[in-house]
Amino acid sequence: MKTVYVVSDLHMFCRRSQWEKHLDAIHEAATVADMFIFNGDTVDFKWSCFSTVSQTVLHAVRFFRELATKYPRCNFHVNLGNHDHVQPFIFALDALAREVDNFSWHPYYLRINNTIFLHGDVANRKMSHHQLERYRRRWDAYRNRRQGQIKNRVYDAAFRAGAHVAISKLAFPHRRTVKRVVAYLEDIGHASTHGVEQVYFGHTHVPISGYQYGGVVFHNGGAPMEGIGFQLLKAVV
Ligand SMILES: [Mn+2]
Known part of the structure; x- marks a missing residue:
């Protein structure tokens, strides 16, 4: 039996994310965990406050290196999401995985025994793995281009009005979301x-705690953003 902590959607370096408020909890969990999983959109390349991709990569890799080095008994895993499936980041993660024994990364998912960890962008619509690959490639090539200050301010205003909470809840009702995840899991076996x-x-920024569907139990820790529930989740595998 292994104790696993999992955290998703930190959206590091996006100024609308309160990820830094949860650093203490992350460190605390890492002291007792056998494994720590960052479950996608850990780094937000689209809304990064750094002006270049390489600066964002540098800061992200520094974060993971420091964490993994500080807690050598914990194995750290990074699953990618749509916001951090970016080629320069992948090259850097590869290098870090070679450098640090207790660090690894996975483009789409990590399965351990009866438990699977994945980002969840497959819930946007019904997607096969092939379709997810295509979807991620479009993010890498186009949608993850860093957005400018004006657009960022417009999003800040919409965010303060709570638009993100309403949109997430409308787009991702529990049942529809988990049905799509199940369809993807069937596709990948x-x-x-x-x-x-x-x-x-x-991914959905809608917390889910122990929702059952099709013989599977679903968990979603939400996102560290205003008006949305967020927590590190503990799993035993
Ligand atoms: Mn996402």
Whole structure:
């Protein structure tokens, strides 16, 4: 039995994220965890406050290196999401994984025994793995281009009005969301028929705690943003 902590959607370096408020909790969890999983959109390349991709990569890698070095008994895993599936970041993660023993990364998911961890952008619509690859490529090439200050201010204003909370809830009702995740898991051969009983995901910014569907239990820790619930989730695998 291993103790796993999982956190999703930190959206590091996006000024609308309160990720820094949760650093103490992350460090605390890392002292007791066997594994720590960052479940996608850990770094936000689209809304980064740094002016270049390489600066964002540098700060992100420094964060992971310091954490993994400080807690050598904990294995750190980074699953990618749509906001951090970016080629320069992947090169840097590869290098870090070679440098640091207790660090690894995965483009789409990590399965351990009866539990699977994935970002959850497959819940946007019904997607096969092939379609998810195409979707991520479009983010890498176009949608993750850093947005300018004016657009950032417009988003800040909409954010203060709570638009993000309403939109997430409308777009991702529990049942529709988990149905799409199940369809994807069937496509990749990690559904309940393949022994999966627990699914940890993020992306939707809608917390889910122990929702059952199709013989599987779903967990979503939300996002560290105003008006949205957020927590580190603990799993035993
Ligand atoms: Mn996402």
